[in-house]
Amino acid sequence: MSRFRDALVAAMTLFVGRLARPRESRGRIVAAGPTDPLAELAVLGLLGLASAAAVAFVVLYAVGESTQYLGLSLGLSLLFVGAALVVTGRRLVATEELEEDYPPAGHVDDQRRVEQILEESGDRLTRRRLFKLGLLGTGGALGLALLTPALSLGPFFQTRYYLGTPWRRGRRLVDENGRPWRADDIERDDFYTAFPESANEEELGSPLVLVRLAPRNLRLPPKLKGYDAGGIVAYSKICTHAGCAIAMYRAPLFLPSEPRPALVCPCHYSTFDPAAGGTVLFGPAGRPLPMLPIEVDARGFLRAKGNFDGPVGPSWWGVRMSRANP
Amino acid sequence: MPRRLILLALLVLVTTGAASGKHLYGQYCAHCHDTQSAPDLHGVGALAADFYLRTGYMPLPHLGVQPRRARVTLSDEQIRALVAYAASLGNGPAIPTPHPERGSLSAGQHLFTDHCSGCHQVVAEGGYVTGAVPPQLGDDTPTQIAEAVRIGPYVMPSFTRKAISDAQLDSIIRYVEYARHPDDRGGWSIGHVGPVPEGLVTWFIAAAALVAVCMSVGRRLRA
Numbered sequence: 001m002s003r004f005r006d007a008l009v010a011a012m013t014l015f016v017g018r019l020a021r022p023r024e025s026r027g028r029i030v031a032a033g034p035t036d037p038l039a040e041l042a043v044l045g046l047l048g049l050a051s052a053a054a055v056a057f058v059v060l061y062a063v064g065e066s067t068q069y070l071g072l073s074l075g076l077s078l079l080f081v082g083a084a085l086v087v088t089g090r091r092l093v094a095t096e097e098l099e100e101d102y103p104p105a106g107h108v109d110d111q112r113r114v115e116q117i118l119e120e121s122g123d124r125l126t127r128r129r130l131f132k133l134g135l136l137g138t139g140g141a142l143g144l145a146l147l148t149p150a151l152s153l154g155p156f157f158q159t160r161y162y163l164g165t166p167w168r169r170g171r172r173l174v175d176e177n178g179r180p181w182r183a184d185d186i187e188r189d190d191f192y193t194a195f196p197e198s199a200n201e202e203e204l205g206s207p208l209v210l211v212r213l214a215p216r217n218l219r220l221p222p223k224l225k226g227y228d229a230g231g232i233v234a235y236s237k238i239c240t241h242a243g244c245a246i247a248m249y250r251a252p253l254f255l256p257s258e259p260r261p262a263l264v265c266p267c268h269y270s271t272f273d274p275a276a277g278g279t280v281l282f283g284p285a286g287r288p289l290p291m292l293p294i295e296v297d298a299r300g301f302l303r304a305k306g307n308f309d310g311p312v313g314p315s316w317w318g319v320r321m322s323r324a325n326p
Numbered sequence: 327m328p329r330r331l332i333l334l335a336l337l338v339l340v341t342t343g344a345a346s347g348k349h350l351y352g353q354y355c356a357h358c359h360d361t362q363s364a365p366d367l368h369g370v371g372a373l374a375a376d377f378y379l380r381t382g383y384m385p386l387p388h389l390g391v392q393p394r395r396a397r398v399t400l401s402d403e404q405i406r407a408l409v410a411y412a413a414s415l416g417n418g419p420a421i422p423t424p425h426p427e428r429g430s431l432s433a434g435q436h437l438f439t440d441h442c443s444g445c446h447q448v449v450a451e452g453g454y455v456t457g458a459v460p461p462q463l464g465d466d467t468p469t470q471i472a473e474a475v476r477i478g479p480y481v482m483p484s485f486t487r488k489a490i491s492d493a494q495l496d497s498i499i500r501y502v503e504y505a506r507h508p509d510d511r512g513g514w515s516i517g518h519v520g521p522v523p524e525g526l527v528t529w530f531i532a533a534a535a536l537v538a539v540c541m542s543v544g545r546r547l548r549a
Contacts, residue, residue, distance in 0.1 A: 252481050271456040
């Protein structure tokens with residue numbers, strides 16, 4: 001603790017001391033050169049363009065434009081910054097080439113000398129404050145542009161892409177021909193594919209796999225209690241590993257001696273337990289199959305009771321950025 | 327008098343037949359199926375018994391393994407007696423008589439792709455599911471395919487007439503029989519196992535040939 005305080009005091013002293021240091025006047029070291037207002041204007045213009053391109057990146061990201069435009073805007077911004085630096089270096093800063101042995105480091109006088117050289121090198125600039133502002137603006141805009149993609153790490157703004165599906169409370173489950181599924185149609189030891197009624201079948205969140213289990217064999221976790229309709233369970237048909245269709249159902253004839261019921265993805269053999277809320281039994285999938293709460297209505301049709309309990313589809317970014325959502 | 331004798335002999339034969347079914351059951355099946363370690367056979371009918379015995383799935387070598395196609399050790403007579411005995415245990419389904427010639431090949435392919443190919447692959451070559459091996463269907467008779475679809479042996483899903491009608495089943499069987507000898511428009515089928523062996527062939531044969539050609543060209547240029 002005391003060491004920390006010492007460090008703090010030392011830092012303060014250094015900082016304040018630096019600020020308070022009187023500027024003693026010495027003779028010039030760098031020869032005074034002519035000013036170049038045109039080059040300054042060019043640099044400021046280039047910095048402005050760089051800032052604009054960086055801001056464009058943020059805007060393009062926000063409206064979800066294609067990655068080509070994102071790359072173009074960021075590249076242009078960096079290009080303009082580079083051009084501005086080149087012009088500054090060649091036209092505005094005094095340059096001279098000297099060959100000199102390294103002096104022993106840390107000599108206070110030498111350090112001051114270097115600082116003075118630095119300051120005098122910038123003497124040719126007439127609009128220093130504007131220059132600083134321009135640099136600051138570009139730095140800020142570019143920094144913002146570089147930070148923007150971090151938004152893709154989590155659903156902050158567009159959770160619809162991750163959690164939105166056509167499933168709503170009361171929406172009926174239909175087969176691929178649009179015929180509504182009745183609870184009586186769903187038999188034990190077989191599995192069925194279902195889609196949301198009058199919605200886009202092609203959407204990632206649409207297809208379901210339906211299975212009927214004996215209610216006494218269900219071991220749903222507490223947060224999924226009541227998601228089944230009398231033993232009928234509905235899961236997203238899209239594997240959470242790489243997005244293949246769950247096309248295999250392991251339906252044991254004799255439970256005591258055979259592998260228990262499982263939904264299996266044929267691509268990489270991710271195996272999910274339909275009795276336990278779609279938990280992963282085996283394979284590369286990292287999270288359970290999303291489960292859809294369903295119920296049987298008065299006429300015996302299967303209806304959704306809401307949306308899935310988790311995001312549908314494979315777990316990598318951009319997968320749901322398609323424009324399929326209505 | 328001789329006619330009576332023949333009748334008597336027949337009667338004896340029939341009764342000993344049923345009796346021998348029960349006897350065979352005791353000999354081959356009872357130590358698992360009469361305990362909790364295997365499914366109860368009351369009500370499974372002739373269908374299931376016929377399938378399991380004629381494919382060699384039963385009797386199992388030991389408990390807890392997946393039944394696989396094996397050499398049938400029981401004689402035809404013994405199987406018939408056992409099937410009759412299993413049928414007499416309850417009111418189960420009879421042995422089906424599919425008519426694949428009535429089915430439609432294209433409908434069969436569609437149905438097979440829908441219901442079967444997830445595990446058995448699109449040309450019925452068999453595959454893998456975690457914890458089990460879906461067999462290839464090359465040796466199955468139409469009757470056995472029809473039986474398997476209705477029973478769902480081991481971890482296979484079972485399909486009722488509502489899910490797959492008898493007419494649809496005919497189409498599926500017709501497709502499975504076709505898939506044993508499909509028209510290989512590409513020429514060489516390489517076992518019909520899909521893109522992996524095809525890729526291997528490309529790499530090991532075509533790539534090697536290309537390299538050989540390049541080398542011979544290079545040698546000629548150098549000479």
